[in-house]
Amino acid sequence: MARPTSPSPRFAYKGDRLKPLRAFCQTARLGSVSRAAEALYVSQPAVTLQLQALERDMGVKLLERSGRRLVMTREGEALYELARPLVEGLDGIDGAFRERMRGMDGGELNVAAGTSTILYLLPTIVERFKREHPDVRLALHNVTGAGGLDLLRSDAVDMAVGSMLDVPADLDYAPVYRFEPMLITPPDHPLASKPELALEDLSPYGLILPPQRLTTYRMVDLVFQRARVPYTVALEVGGWEIIKQYVAMGLGISIVTAICLTESDRERLAARSLAGYFPDRSYGVVVRKGKYLSPQARAFSELIKPDLFVRGDYYDTGPSER
Incomplete structure (x- = not known):
């Protein structure tokens, strides 16, 4: 006698599974039923009912x-x-x-990036992207830090390109490039030709650094503090180009990332690697976790790879301790 076959599993019909999931995702992202209701253009009670229905359906508290x-x-x-x-x-x-x-021949792409990224990293990438996709309207939003992440979270931009040390849980960061930390001085500075460079050698000279709120300043301070090496700040000023200009004028020395050093700096600056004391800085692409990337955004991110970044190698006027 043939064994009876097991009946196929039966599932209760769900009128609309998407609505409660959408209400849950918006509430989880925004941390508030009222803000989720505003984002979804529905009433707060409607969102509350959707959340309650979803928790009953799943059998757990969400x-x-x-x-x-x-x-x-x-x-x-x-x-x-x-x-x-x-x-x-x-x-x-x-x-x-x-x-x-319509393919890749139209649409728009919004990218958040800081001044350094726009100035030193993106020109070659933007040039190729515009050549390959001339009809895409590309907008580069010059913002850094929390400002760029706020644009990313609010979907005002498709992606951010830059450097990150701490990556929030709701974002994905894919580092692509790494650049060494460099000491820059005027060419005739005593440190420019010193055979071996130690962190203590920097103590007698005032540093020109970006503002304290920025990552570079905090990293420099952390390294000196951990090594118990005293240092002084001669000047705080924003922007690598301004810092390089003031160093060239003899107003102090600085610690910068190799990304900002170009061929035109060779005559006015001496540069020494500080990789033995300071970590490399990575640059890459930041997106919201789970965000759908448009074809334009995917095409742009695929161009952000080392073989398309053409620049001179950083230069070093002498050996340094590694």
């Missing part, structure tokens, strides 16, 4: 209150990781379909 914010439980984080790409993919399907139909 959100809990922490102070004035709603935060995800462990189960909520697991569902968010699965649901966010699905929700954003479906929400973006109309635009993605239109872009797919």
